[in-house]
Amino acid sequence: MSSALAVRGLVKRFGNHVAVDDVSFEVPRGVVYGILGPNGAGKSTTLRMINDIFAPDAGEIIVLDGLAPGHAAAQRIGYLPEERGLYPKMKVADMIEFIGELRGLSRGEARRRTATWLDRLGLAQWAGNKVQDLSKGMQQKVQFATALIHEPELVILDEPWSGLDPINAEVLRDEVEAIRRSGRTVLFSTHQMEQAEKLVDQICIIARGKKLLDGPLADIQRRAAGDGIIALGLGSDAASRAAADAVLGDRALVAERRAPRARAHADGADCEVKLASGASAQQLLAALVAAGVGLQRFEVVVPTLHQIFVDRVGTSAAVAERRPDAPSGAVA
Amino acid sequence: MSPGLRNALVIARREFLERARSRWFLAITLLGPIGIVAMILVPSLLTPNPAGTRVEIIDRTGVLAQPLVTGLTTVRWKPAVLAPSTPDADEMARIRDRKINGFLIVPADALDGGTIIYRGDNGSNQTVTTTLHEIVRVVVQAERGKRAGIAGDKLTEIIRPAAFEAQQTNGKAEATAGVASFLVGYALAYILFLVITVYAVAVMRSVVQEKTSRVMELMVATIKPRSLMTGKIVGVGGAGLVQVSVWLVMAALVITYRDQVLGAFGVSGAAVTLPSLTFDVIGIALGFFVLGYFFYASMYAAVGAMVSSEQDTQQVQMPVTLLLLVGLVSVTAVSGDPRGVTATVMTLIPFWSPLLMPMRYVLGGATPVDIVISLAILLVSTVLIARAAAKIYRIGVLMYGKRPGVQELLRWLRY
Numbered sequence: 008m009s010s011a012l013a014v015r016g017l018v019k020r021f022g023n024h025v026a027v028d029d030v031s032f033e034v035p036r037g038v039v040y041g042i043l044g045p046n047g048a049g050k051s052t053t054l055r056m057i058n059d060i061f062a063p064d065a066g067e068i069i070v071l072d073g074l075a076p077g078h079a080a081a082q083r084i085g086y087l088p089e090e091r092g093l094y095p096k097m098k099v100a101d102m103i104e105f106i107g108e109l110r111g112l113s114r115g116e117a118r119r120r121t122a123t124w125l126d127r128l129g130l131a132q133w134a135g136n137k138v139q140d141l142s143k144g145m146q147q148k149v150q151f152a153t154a155l156i157h158e159p160e161l162v163i164l165d166e167p168w169s170g171l172d173p174i175n176a177e178v179l180r181d182e183v184e185a186i187r188r189s190g191r192t193v194l195f196s197t198h199q200m201e202q203a204e205k206l207v208d209q210i211c212i213i214a215r216g217k218k219l220l221d222g223p224l225a226d227i228q229r230r231a232a233g234d235g236i237i238a239l240g241l242g243s244d245a246a247s248r249a250a251a252d253a254v255l256g257d258r259a260l261v262a263e264r265r266a267p268r269a270r271a272h273a274d275g276a277d278c279e280v281k282l283a284s285g286a287s288a289q290q291l292l293a294a295l296v297a298a299g300v301g302l303q304r305f306e307v308v309v310p311t312l313h314q315i316f317v318d319r320v321g322t323s324a325a326v327a328e329r330r331p332d333a334p335s336g337a338v339a
Numbered sequence: 340m341s342p343g344l345r346n347a348l349v350i351a352r353r354e355f356l357e358r359a360r361s362r363w364f365l366a367i368t369l370l371g372p373i374g375i376v377a378m379i380l381v382p383s384l385l386t387p388n389p390a391g392t393r394v395e396i397i398d399r400t401g402v403l404a405q406p407l408v409t410g411l412t413t414v415r416w417k418p419a420v421l422a423p424s425t426p427d428a429d430e431m432a433r434i435r436d437r438k439i440n441g442f443l444i445v446p447a448d449a450l451d452g453g454t455i456i457y458r459g460d461n462g463s464n465q466t467v468t469t470t471l472h473e474i475v476r477v478v479v480q481a482e483r484g485k486r487a488g489i490a491g492d493k494l495t496e497i498i499r500p501a502a503f504e505a506q507q508t509n510g511k512a513e514a515t516a517g518v519a520s521f522l523v524g525y526a527l528a529y530i531l532f533l534v535i536t537v538y539a540v541a542v543m544r545s546v547v548q549e550k551t552s553r554v555m556e557l558m559v560a561t562i563k564p565r566s567l568m569t570g571k572i573v574g575v576g577g578a579g580l581v582q583v584s585v586w587l588v589m590a591a592l593v594i595t596y597r598d599q600v601l602g603a604f605g606v607s608g609a610a611v612t613l614p615s616l617t618f619d620v621i622g623i624a625l626g627f628f629v630l631g632y633f634f635y636a637s638m639y640a641a642v643g644a645m646v647s648s649e650q651d652t653q654q655v656q657m658p659v660t661l662l663l664l665v666g667l668v669s670v671t672a673v674s675g676d677p678r679g680v681t682a683t684v685m686t687l688i689p690f691w692s693p694l695l696m697p698m699r700y701v702l703g704g705a706t707p708v709d710i711v712i713s714l715a716i717l718l719v720s721t722v723l724i725a726r727a728a729a730k731i732y733r734i735g736v737l738m739y740g741k742r743p744g745v746q747e748l749l750r751w752l753r754y
Contacts, residue, residue: 058560060737078342078563086560092553096357108349109561153557 009072011036011161011192012057017066019052026052028216029066034161034194034209039187041207042196043312045320049216050196051089054165057194058086071160082111085159089166089196091150095139099130099149102138107156117156124152128178144175151179155186162186164195168202180206204312214320224312231310231318235282237291238267240275240304247301254294260286268308275304346562350570351577354545358578368582372589389467390415393439394459395430399423399447402482407443410474427458434460443471450483509678509703521674524698527624528670530586531694534628536663538579539635540656542572546643546736547652555736564733572636576629583628587621623710624697630714631693634721635663637728644735645743666691670698677704686713689720727752 012034019027027049034040042050055061057068059076074080093102100121107117125131128148133141138149147170154162164183168176183206186193197203203210204224211221220227241251255261255278263281282291288307295302310318358364394411396418398404404420411418421430421442430442441459449455455475461467477498484494507520546568549555558567642656669691673682677699686696686705692713699705705713734751735743743751 055556055560060556060559081561086557088556088560090553090556092555092557094353094549094554095552097353105349105353106557106561109346150557 013069015067018064020064025216030218032211032221036192037190038208039193039206041203041210044213048214051165083160085154085162087154087164093138100134103152103156106153110157112157120156160191162193167195168199200313200316219319228309231315236308238276238279238306238308242301242303244301250298251300254298260291343566347566347570351574354571354574355577368585372586392416395419395421395439395442397421397425398445400449403445406478524701528694528698532667534583535631535635538575539639542575542636543639543643565729568640568732576632627693627697630717630721637725641728641731644732662690666694673699677702689717692717
């Protein structure tokens with residue numbers, strides 16, 4: 008079975024600004040895939056190209072069974088744009104139905120599914136109200152329904168958590184889980200790592216238009232763990248601590264010793280070390296045991312997505328650059 | 340059905356219903372003609388009725404006062420005769436004190452060419468001056484006849500007004516009353532201008548609103564911008580077409596059954612001459628409306644795509660609006676000589692033919708062949724304009740902020 012989406016060598020320029028610079032990644036079917044990056048990294052531009060809003064300057068996009076972006080693909084894609092917006096004077100039910108019809112449903116089918124979605128999102132009593140009469144949060148839900156009404160095989164959500172309160176953020180996560188359970192694919196962009204970490208199977212981190220890394224989150228974390236951060240609980244016995252100090256002072260084994268991160272500390276670690284290059288966790292453990300250290304904790308630290316992101320992107324790149332929202336002279 | 344066409348129809352349906360469902364649409368469609376008639380009638384109803392005008396006569400001929408009083412009484416004015424020596428200043432004071440509306444000074448040589456002068460607070464009122472002029476003319480002519488020794492009945496015969504009527508014709512069509520056909524042609528030109536402007540501008544506003552409400556990104560991700568523009572123009576235009584058709588049919592019915600309609604208001608139909616609003620005229624008017632609307636709506640859609648807020652539209656739509664206005668200003672030039680060079684040229688140019696051609700046809704200035712040529716030119720131009728507009732639209736719809744310059748627009752058109 009082909010992948011849900013394959014992007015190869017994608018380039019998009021706005022004037023002199025290169026918004027997306029040779030980005031490639033592949034989204035297998037049935038996964039939740041996160042495109043992560045700081046503001047202005049090129050996430051939205053990439054998603055817009057996949058949705059045929061912009062044409063790429065170079066590169067290739069293949070959607071579901073070899074389709075190019077365009078009408079046929081649009082029938083099988085659901086899209087929550089970063090620019091949220093609905094027809095303010097349209098009735099809520101009409102709005103959802105209208106998009107369903109444009110995404111290829113018959114009018115009757117669109118109407119039936121709209122009713123289901125309104126129930127599901129708790130909007131049934133607002134069906135006959137105008138969109139503009141709804142609160143921002145409820146409008147977000149309506150927007151979400153317009154992305155899912157036609158049961159798309161690939162759901163693309165651009166910054167889905169922006170502007171959501173914690174309760175609605177939870178609702179959104181549940182819906183994403185539900186889509187995954189049904190075997191369909193979700194591709195979303197975000198810079199909120201905590202939200203992403205709870206959901207993603209695979210990620211692609213981009214910054215300044217360039218891809219930094221991609222792949223299954225578990226692999227990436229395992230690889231990052233190979234960087235050799237180990238959290239230690241050394242106990243309070245003085246002799247044991249002195250023995251430990253001697254081992255940890257060995258430059259052949261330990262490159263750096265520092266205070267544990269908050270989470271590790273809460274789990275009973277009282278220091279954290281970075282292994283010297285060439286040293287392995289096994290060697291350190293053997294040395295500590297041989298020295299008679301009363302170890303209470305020895306943990307190879309798996310970095311959080313947030314840590315990986317900050318390590319890779321760097322704090323400087325996290326500063327938002329000029330946003331290419333106004334592509335003057337842009338040509339779609 | 341191609342997917343692009345299907346989507347355009349879904350868009351058109353939404354745009355049409357959004358308008359047709361509003362109460363304003365129903366009200367304006369049904370009450371619009373009444374409003375237009377009212378606009379014509381109310382001013383004439385508001386014009387002061389000259390009956391009851393208080394006028395005093397200072398007659399220095401000694402023979403004209405009495406016939407003048409008789410004449411003025413007949414039209415239900417309230418005349419009074421003063422001594423010939425009454426000074427003007429006294430009468431001016433009476434006008435200031437609102438005792439009288441005005442006074443008539445008949446000089447001693449009035450029968451020999453001396454000017455009879457009326458001064459009054461209604462001296463600029465056309466009805467008042469026409470009435471006075473007519474009565475003065477008849478009275479003076481009658482008195483001159485008497486002086487020349489002509490018998491009374493002969494005199495009446497001599498000064499009886501001649502019957503006269505102007506008719507508009509091109510030598511082929513049945514002649515219709517000149518003023519009446521002019522009015523129909525004029526009304527057509529104005530209504531077409533009004534409706535094309537209103538609905539083409541509605542397309543522009545609708546595009547701008549999609550940008551300001553940010554629904555545009557969802558829309559262009561869902562369908563092709565060209566389908567979106569086409570659907571919008573068709574949907575908005577459909578509402579306009581319904582409106583214009585209702586109006587034209589209403590007008591045709593009123594004109595066809597004018598005797599009954601006028602009878603209902605207690606007026607004899609024979610007294611009023613109206614030209615016929617035949618179905619060929621209705622068909623031609625609708626044809627030019629549809630094409631003219633598409634022509635201008637495409638331009639306005641492009642304008643809407645170029646700006647990011649309602650305020651910005653003011654400047655950018657100026658060139659398009661000016662084009663339409665040139666057509667409106669040319670109405671008199673075309674109606675003045677429907678077969679002349681100006682009329683022929685203006686009704687061939689697609690910017691103005693939609694407004695002017697139906698009028699020219701009503702006035703008998705255009706043959707069916709002229710109509711076909713003009714429609715063909717308009718059709719081809721509309722296709723070209725719509726294509727260019729679609730290009731501008733496709734790129735412009737997602738732009739916010741900076742407005743494109745002329746050079747940039749030309750660059751867009753090449754893609």
